[in-house]
Amino acid sequence: MNDKRPIRATSGTNHEGTSAHNRRVIIDALRLNGALSRADLARATRLTKQTVSNIMEELENDGLVTSRETVRRGRGQPSTPYGLVPEGAFAIGLQIDRHITRAIAVDLVGNVLIRKEANLPAGGPVTGTPVVLQLVEDVRAELKQRVAQAEKRLVGLGVAMPGPFGIDQDDAENPWMMGPWQRFPLLETLSAGTGLNVTLQNDAAACATAERMVGAAHGLDHAVCLYVGYGIGAGLILGGELYRGARSNAGEIGMALLSAGGGKTVEHSASLASLYEHLGVDPMAPDIYALIDERAAANDPDILAWIEKAAVDLRWSVHLIETVFDPQTVILCGGAPAALATRLIEAMQPLLPSNADHAGRVLPRLQLGMTDPWAVARGAAAEPIGHAFDPRFSAILKS
Amino acid sequence: MNDKRPIRATSGTNHEGTSAHNRRVIIDALRLNGALSRADLARATRLTKQTVSNIMEELENDGLVTSRETVRRGRGQPSTPYGLVPEGAFAIGLQIDRHITRAIAVDLVGNVLIRKEANLPAGGPVTGTPVVLQLVEDVRAELKQRVAQAEKRLVGLGVAMPGPFGIDQDDAENPWMMGPWQRFPLLETLSAGTGLNVTLQNDAAACATAERMVGAAHGLDHAVCLYVGYGIGAGLILGGELYRGARSNAGEIGMALLSAGGGKTVEHSASLASLYEHLGVDPMAPDIYALIDERAAANDPDILAWIEKAAVDLRWSVHLIETVFDPQTVILCGGAPAALATRLIEAMQPLLPSNADHAGRVLPRLQLGMTDPWAVARGAAAEPIGHAFDPRFSAILKS
DNA sequence: CTTTTAAGTCAATTGTCTTGACTAATTTGT
DNA sequence: ACAAATTAGTCAAGACAATTGACTTAAAAG
Numbered sequence: 001m002n003d004k005r006p007i008r009a010t011s012g013t014n015h016e017g018t019s020a021h022n023r024r025v026i027i028d029a030l031r032l033n034g035a036l037s038r039a040d041l042a043r044a045t046r047l048t049k050q051t052v053s054n055i056m057e058e059l060e061n062d063g064l065v066t067s068r069e070t071v072r073r074g075r076g077q078p079s080t081p082y083g084l085v086p087e088g089a090f091a092i093g094l095q096i097d098r099h100i101t102r103a104i105a106v107d108l109v110g111n112v113l114i115r116k117e118a119n120l121p122a123g124g125p126v127t128g129t130p131v132v133l134q135l136v137e138d139v140r141a142e143l144k145q146r147v148a149q150a151e152k153r154l155v156g157l158g159v160a161m162p163g164p165f166g167i168d169q170d171d172a173e174n175p176w177m178m179g180p181w182q183r184f185p186l187l188e189t190l191s192a193g194t195g196l197n198v199t200l201q202n203d204a205a206a207c208a209t210a211e212r213m214v215g216a217a218h219g220l221d222h223a224v225c226l227y228v229g230y231g232i233g234a235g236l237i238l239g240g241e242l243y244r245g246a247r248s249n250a251g252e253i254g255m256a257l258l259s260a261g262g263g264k265t266v267e268h269s270a271s272l273a274s275l276y277e278h279l280g281v282d283p284m285a286p287d288i289y290a291l292i293d294e295r296a297a298a299n300d301p302d303i304l305a306w307i308e309k310a311a312v313d314l315r316w317s318v319h320l321i322e323t324v325f326d327p328q329t330v331i332l333c334g335g336a337p338a339a340l341a342t343r344l345i346e347a348m349q350p351l352l353p354s355n356a357d358h359a360g361r362v363l364p365r366l367q368l369g370m371t372d373p374w375a376v377a378r379g380a381a382a383e384p385i386g387h388a389f390d391p392r393f394s395a396i397l398k399s
Numbered sequence: 400m401n402d403k404r405p406i407r408a409t410s411g412t413n414h415e416g417t418s419a420h421n422r423r424v425i426i427d428a429l430r431l432n433g434a435l436s437r438a439d440l441a442r443a444t445r446l447t448k449q450t451v452s453n454i455m456e457e458l459e460n461d462g463l464v465t466s467r468e469t470v471r472r473g474r475g476q477p478s479t480p481y482g483l484v485p486e487g488a489f490a491i492g493l494q495i496d497r498h499i500t501r502a503i504a505v506d507l508v509g510n511v512l513i514r515k516e517a518n519l520p521a522g523g524p525v526t527g528t529p530v531v532l533q534l535v536e537d538v539r540a541e542l543k544q545r546v547a548q549a550e551k552r553l554v555g556l557g558v559a560m561p562g563p564f565g566i567d568q569d570d571a572e573n574p575w576m577m578g579p580w581q582r583f584p585l586l587e588t589l590s591a592g593t594g595l596n597v598t599l600q601n602d603a604a605a606c607a608t609a610e611r612m613v614g615a616a617h618g619l620d621h622a623v624c625l626y627v628g629y630g631i632g633a634g635l636i637l638g639g640e641l642y643r644g645a646r647s648n649a650g651e652i653g654m655a656l657l658s659a660g661g662g663k664t665v666e667h668s669a670s671l672a673s674l675y676e677h678l679g680v681d682p683m684a685p686d687i688y689a690l691i692d693e694r695a696a697a698n699d700p701d702i703l704a705w706i707e708k709a710a711v712d713l714r715w716s717v718h719l720i721e722t723v724f725d726p727q728t729v730i731l732c733g734g735a736p737a738a739l740a741t742r743l744i745e746a747m748q749p750l751l752p753s754n755a756d757h758a759g760r761v762l763p764r765l766q767l768g769m770t771d772p773w774a775v776a777r778g779a780a781a782e783p784i785g786h787a788f789d790p791r792f793s794a795i796l797k798s
Numbered sequence: 799c800t801t802t803t804a805a806g807t808c809a810a811t812t813g814t815c816t817t818g819a820c821t822a823a824t825t826t827g828t
Numbered sequence: 829a830c831a832a833a834t835t836a837g838t839c840a841a842g843a844c845a846a847t848t849g850a851c852t853t854a855a856a857a858g
Contacts (some may be wrong), residue, residue: 006437008618009428009443010790012421012450014815015414015844021795022846024413036406039805044408049806051411051846054696075855076804091471151655164754219407222645234723243637245725246621256722257751259658259715316658323655324723325634326644337713352656355563355648393408396420398445413846414813421815438836448837450815475835555809 011397019055022047024179024391026055027045027064031086031109031389032219037079056082063149064088064108087147089204089388090154092139092196093381094132095203096120096161096181099229099284101132104377105137108385110214113146114139115374124180125189133193140194156197156384158209160376162231164249169360186209199383201244203227204251206379207333207370208235209242213382214329215283216369222327225369226253226317228344229335229376230283232267234321242383254318266317270310278306289373293337303340311347318348318366322356330356333369334376341371403536410796418454421446423790425454426463429483430508430788431618432501435448436465436478453636455481462548463487463507483508486546486789489553491538491595492780493531494602495560495580497629498683502538503776507784509613512545513538514773520636524577524588532592539593554784555596556589557608559775561630562601563648584671599784600643602626603650605778606732606769607634608641612781614730615768624768625716627681627743631666633720640791652716665716669709671735677705688772692736702739710746717747717765721755732768733775740770 025045030036036044042052056199059082066085070078087107095101098120103116118135121127143150160177191198201209204227211217211225217237226236229247232254236243243250254267268274276283276293279302285291296303318330332345345368356365370378424444429435435443441451458464458481463482469477478530488507494500497519504513517534520526535556542549561577590597600608603626607616616622616636624634631653635642642649653666667673674691675682678701684690695702717729731744744767769777 007428007432007439009431009440009441010424012424012444012446013795014446014817015417015846018412018414018417018814024407025411029406032408033406036807040406041408042408045411047411047413048847050808051413053806054845072855074804075802075856077806077852079805140425141699154759165755167754238637238642245637246727247725247754249758250723250725252722252754256719257715279855299857316656317567320655320719320723323651324649324719326646326649328645328650333447355566355646355651355654358566358646396795397414411846414815414844415846418814436836447816449817452837453814471824473835474825474833476821476837587857656832 002081005310006205011399013396013398017396017398021391021396022051023055024389024395025221025387026052026059028085028391030065030082034174035083037071037081039079040081054134062088063153065246074105086111087149088145089152089385090143090150091381091384092143092154092157092384093135093175093206093379094136094159094190095206095377095380096128096132096159097203098178101128101135102148102374102377103135104374104381105143106378106381106385107137108384108389110314110378112374112378114142115377117140119202125184125186128181129184129189129193133169134192136190136194154196155388156199157194158206158380158383159186159190159198159200160166160203160206160380161186161200162229162393163204164232164252164255165200165245166249167204197384199387201242201248201380201381201383202233202251203229203231203376204233204235204334205242205244205248206235206376206383208237208331208379209382209386210375210379211331211333211369212237212242213386214378215333216255216329216367217331220328222325223329223331224251224321224327225331225333226314226321228270228272228341232271232317234317235328235333235379236325238325241387253321256320258316266313270313270317274310275303275306289335289337293339296337296339296343304343307340307343307347311344314344315348317354319352319354322354322365326355329363330366331369332366333371335373336371338371341368354374409564410798412795412797415694416795419793421450422454422458423788423794424579425451425458426744426788427481427790429464429481434480436480436535438478439480449576454523461487462552479540485510486548487552488784489542489549490780490783491542491553491556492534492603492605492776492778492782493535493556493558493589494633494776494779495527495531495558495585496602496775497577500527500534501773501776502534503780504538504542504775507786507788509609509777509781511777512774513541514776515541521726524583524585524702527580528583528588528592532589534646535589535593553595554787555598556593557605557779557782558585558589558597558599558741559602559605559779560585560599561628562603562632563651563654564599564601565646572637574711596783598786600628600641600647600779600782601650602628602775603632603634603733604639604641604643605634605775605782606649607636607778608781608785609774609778610634610730610732610768611636611641612785613777614732615728615766616730619727619762621724622728622730623720623726624730624732626718626733627669627671627713627731627740627785629671631670631716633716634732634778635724636726637724652720655719657712657715666713669712669716673709674702674739675703677701688734688736692738695736695738698742703742704737706742706746710743714751715759718751718753721753721764725754728762729765730768731765732770734772735770737770740767
């Protein structure tokens with residue numbers, strides 16, 4: 001009789017949901033198209049001139065947009081374009097990797113204002129958390145000093161680290177596995193330690209977030225970022241939003257077995273970890289990025305040999321991504337040095353045939369995205385900005 | 400000066416968008432939980448009692464819900480549950496396959512009312528379209544005859560056929576490829592021929608739509624249907640909605656090469672096409688479904704041999720799906736006879752290790768979904784219903 | 799210099815959800 | 829038996845945000 005099964009339902013919405021959505025739509029349009037007049041915005045968003053005017057006034061009061069020079073476009077009253085104010089919002093991005101952590105501050109339009117990094121001591125989160133918290137505080141302090149209003153316009157802290165999350169692993173001994181961090185209540189700890197909204201994603205997802213906000217995926221609804229870093233992963237932009245999966249582990253393509261037998265994965269042959277091993281260099285060397293970049297640029301034969309083998313598996317990865325996700329484009333990105341990434345893309349040509357091969361393509365099947373050690377941190381920082389300002393279904397719902 | 404670049408933006412919303420969303424949320428809650436009282440609905444959707452009352456009155460007037468027996472649940476006034484009226488809406492589903500076409504009529508809650516099928520003549524859409532149109536008209540006529548109000552409550556025609564779509568293929572000679580149909584302007588032709596809203600999806604997506612509406616994926620936000628039919632595919636429920644990809648070809652896992660070399664795909668070993676070839680039976684035999692079902696149920700050694708080989712590749716497919724999509728569960732479904740599907744699932748145990756293997760799972764990693772020749776048609780029919788009544792981002796947008 | 803066209807504002811209106819007070823029906827406790 | 833507590837549901841007024849149509853402003857075209 002006492003029927004206490006929980007009732008499952010989507011949340012309803014109300015006027016505030018409507019209004020919030022329309023604000024986001026306008027901010028998104030300005031980010032995507034640059035400065036636009038109220039009339040342009042009204043046409044693009046299908047809202048009335050009056051509604052747009054009201055929202056623009058609000059946004060201007062909130063310091064998120066400003067007017068620009070009026071422009072004359074033929075007959076009729078000249079229009080006044082409005083553009084986003086970079087200082088309208090800030091976010092901090094944090095990357096936690098095996099032996100290093102990086103923090104970054106970005107503004108509303110994705111400009112990077114501050115970069116700081118620190119070495120992570122061995123010992124996992126117990127010894128690492130204080131270092132990480134201090135790094136975030138350093139960035140925050142400098143931001144506060146440089147922009148008076150920054151503190152109250154700080155929308156959150158985005159964290160990125162290698163996945164997968166929530167899987168029971170038997171890796172306590174291997175310093176290159178992140179298991180202790182992945183099992184640690186990082187969100188809660190950082191949230192308590194900073195008082196900020198904290199979100200967590202894996203490094204491939206972070207790269208995809210960055211590419212969507214300011215990179216090759218800007219304005220695309222369907223794009224996959226093939227992330228080549230210490231591991232391999234895919235960041236998924238599906239239907240205009242980052243897709244996380246049920247437990248934030250979607251896109252872990254580097255862990256996919258190449259076939260039913262064997263037990264090999266793409267990570268075995270195409271990750272930077274495999275490159276370091278192939279070259280016999282120490283992954284912890286502080287100048288490793290520059291070193292690899294130089295040797296790749298100089299067409300070092302050892303590197304070329306690795307590239308040949310890696311390209312085979314990466315070519316298959318692109319084929320798989322295209323077959324399974326049907327994206328508009330695939331973007332190669334991550335912590336690989338630019339020279340290496342460029343050569344990888346060259347070596348991957350010609351790509352394997354796939355459904356992506358059709359008449360009427362406008363975007364290349366594979367293109368180069370951000371390849372720098374800070375790409376993941378940038379993406380981590382982009383997440384809170386996108387969360388606060390991008391149009392999304394969940395943003396219209398109540399509570 | 401004449402700056403005519405198109406402006407890209409998401410559409411805004413208004414009061415009607417709000418109202419439409421809330422209606423959908425309520426209908427969805429009733430489908431998901433069965434009959435609920437106004438007070439229950441208000442709690443579940445976070446709307447106020449009054450708002451729910453207003454919407455319920457509207458829905459009752461529209462003939463979409465009716466009140467049920469009042470129930471006493473402890474202290475307080477007894478509540479009056481409201482449930483969906485099956486006759487509140489109807490849709491027709493159409494499956495087009497190599498040599499057969501099936502049409503089906505369903506109601507708002509997914510009951511199948513009418514089933515009809517016809518053989519498709521060789522010659523592709525030129526000779527096939529009249530047959531298909533006639534079949535749809537037959538179903539429509541019978542529906543009209545059985546339910547007086549059906550015609551004006553018919554929300555659309557959903558079509559499913561094998562993908563991929565829009566790819567240039569060189570297959571004119573092979574009667575088992577659907578190229579001519581896939582290149583034909585089917586949507587436009589059927590829309591003109593019936594006057595209905597027509598949508599198109601591939602057969603795996605259709606199965607996923609059916610599983611989500613009335614099957615194993617009911618109420619799940621992240622589920623992948625591994626479709627085993629004449630071909631192999633995956634229907635993707637991602638973030639609560641069917642995911643189609645940029646060109647409706649997402650999930651074509653059967654076309655994924657098993658590795659960079661070789662050129663083999665899962666379809667080569669695990670599709671019903673491969674089974675028919677293995678057994679040396681004619682795929683066009685009218686009783687093939689019953690035949691395979693019987694032989695599988697009797698543990699025919701030829702069938703068991705095929706199952707052993709197919710299970711290897713399907714096991715890998717499940718591993719890949721779990722690694723790449725991170726779903727709550729994987730559902731095996733499609734046109735495979737029940738006895739065969741059951742044995743396949745058994746033969747696939749134990750599954751390959753993957754990220755889906757973690758403490759605290761509630762759903763099985765792999766489960767059996769709909770396996771009957773009508774599953775695709777059911778899914779095709781479910782699409783227009785879902786389009787008309789499910790809460791979705793695009794439903795709140797203007798125009 | 800009048801007409802046409804487009805940007806943008808003003809004031810009144812409309813549609814939808816919210817609020818707070820109310821009624822109705824049932825169980826619990828004395 | 830009866831008052832108190834609790835829950836379902838309604839009523840009527842109010843609040844909020846988008847809409848409408850008339851108006852003002854400013855430029856180009858004829």
